[in-house]
Amino acid sequence: MNQSNEALLYLDDLHVGQRFTSALFHIDENQMKEFATEFDPQPFHLDEAAALRSVFRGLAASGWFTAAVAMRLLVTGGLPFASGIIGLGGEIGWPNPTRAGDTLRVESEILEMLPSRSKPNQGIVRVRSTTLNQNDEQVHVFTAKVLVFKRAIS
Numbered sequence: 001m002n003q004s005n006e007a008l009l010y011l012d013d014l015h016v017g018q019r020f021t022s023a024l025f026h027i028d029e030n031q032m033k034e035f036a037t038e039f040d041p042q043p044f045h046l047d048e049a050a051a052l053r054s055v056f057r058g059l060a061a062s063g064w065f066t067a068a069v070a071m072r073l074l075v076t077g078g079l080p081f082a083s084g085i086i087g088l089g090g091e092i093g094w095p096n097p098t099r100a101g102d103t104l105r106v107e108s109e110i111l112e113m114l115p116s117r118s119k120p121n122q123g124i125v126r127v128r129s130t131t132l133n134q135n136d137e138q139v140h141v142f143t144a145k146v147l148v149f150k151r152a153i154s
Helices: 029-039 048-053 063-078
Strands: 019-021 086-093 103-115 122-132 138-149
Touching: 029 063, 063 103, 063 122, 063 138
Parallel strands: none
Antiparallel strands: 019 103, 086 138, 103 122, 122 138
16 A cells, blocks of 8 residues: 555655554464564464463564564555655564454654754654554554655755
8 A cells, every 4th residue: 555656745744743644454363473483483472372371361463573564554654754764763662462353553743853964855753653453552662763855856
């Protein structure tokens, strides 16, 4: 679900307090387990019985799977930056587990804009993206610095 060029935003189009909401993504248990098998093979991501005995008290998606889903939602329209989402670092948290059957969305807010002093065609935008499940519980929060470019003057 890529957006048309008219909907893409440049640094000139952004302001502090601006908000964006992504589409929805349904969490499938098989996808959760496939990701965990390859990238985060811990018992509470793969085995229901082990997960019940863990702090999660049930099968939980890897936080990195949740982060990957959030990134997909941002890239496919949740954060429509014309230059793409070029991350420069940030702070990440997982307040609650993501579970099979959850439906996630990402809500983002522009927190700060810092124009570049040495490169006037770009700036750094600090944005907080909060991934919420169908019960409005936060499952992933990422506050990132993103490189954003101004509209090219022809």
